[in-house]
Amino acid sequence: MPDAPKPCSGHTVSTSPAAFAGTPAKTSSAPLLTSPESRELVQTMRHQADAIMTGGNTLRRDNPALTVRSPHLPPKKQPWRMIVTRGDASNLPPDSQVFTDAHSHRTLVQPHGDLPAALQTLASHGCNTVLVEAGGKLTGALLDAGLADEVAIFYAPMLTGGPDAGFSQTLKNIPLTSQTFQRIGNDILLRATILKA
Ligand SMILES: NC(=O)c1ccc[n+]([C@@H]2O[C@H](COP(=O)([O-])OP(=O)(O)OC[C@H]3O[C@@H](n4cnc5c(N)ncnc54)[C@H](OP(=O)(O)O)[C@@H]3O)[C@@H](O)[C@H]2O)c1
Helix, strand or coil: CCCCCEEEEEEEEECCCCCCCECCCCCCCCCCCCCHHHHHHHHHHHHHCCEEEEEHHHHHHHCCCCCCCCCCCCCCCCCEEEEECCCCHHHCCCCCHHHHCCCHHHEEEECCCCHHHHHHHHHHCCCCEEEECCCHHHHHHHHHCCCCCEEEEEEECCCCCCCCCCCCCCCCCCCEEEEEEEEECCEEEEEEEECCC
16 A cells, blocks of 8 residues: 555645735736746656645636646656546536646546545555646645645735635645745745644
8 A cells, every 4th residue: 555645736826925825817818927947847746756646626716737847857657647626527627738638548527525535545546746736626625625735825926806715715824844845936935844733
């Protein structure tokens, strides 16, 4: 049996100088918020991960590829892609890239919003490291459920608001430890371990 998967939340965040962590809405027409250097680092994080997880809403809104595409990284099998929905696969657009591209056989769907089952399924596919690239709702749900081990938050020099600007409203205070702050291009990356009770 593989070890229990260790999800890590990759999370692009824009923030005010105060301690506010928000999830900017990202639509195909919206400008990219983070620097090319941060996006390259996210490519490295994808390359290091066995799987990338996102939620049904991000799939519907952004139609992300969730693949490693950087020419600077050595060739490797693409990570598994796990789409978590509170309904079932019929909730998700069948023409999404993850269902139609050359790696579609490496896309899994977890129905009924069952997050532990999603991680179990990934473990059964040999995945130990799961990178979560989701909006505030799914990320908040994983954090609330104690299913994330690390966060990586990119702070871009931009202020944003709107209904998607933040984690789920139920999110408890999550203490972080072993934090590092690094300047990446024009952004600040906070990486930290989640302190579990
Ligand atoms: N800043 C970033 O790095 C980043 C990364 C990805 C996405 N985004 C942005 O986030 C926005 C979408 O945010 P979001 O919060 O609505 O999307 P999200 O967190 O990615 O996904 C929420 C969806 O996850 C599914 N889900 C499954 N189990 C859940 C649970 N226990 N609790 C909550 N959701 C669960 C639901 O899909 P169903 O509706 O299918 O049931 C729900 O609609 C988009 O505009 C996207 O651009 C930002």
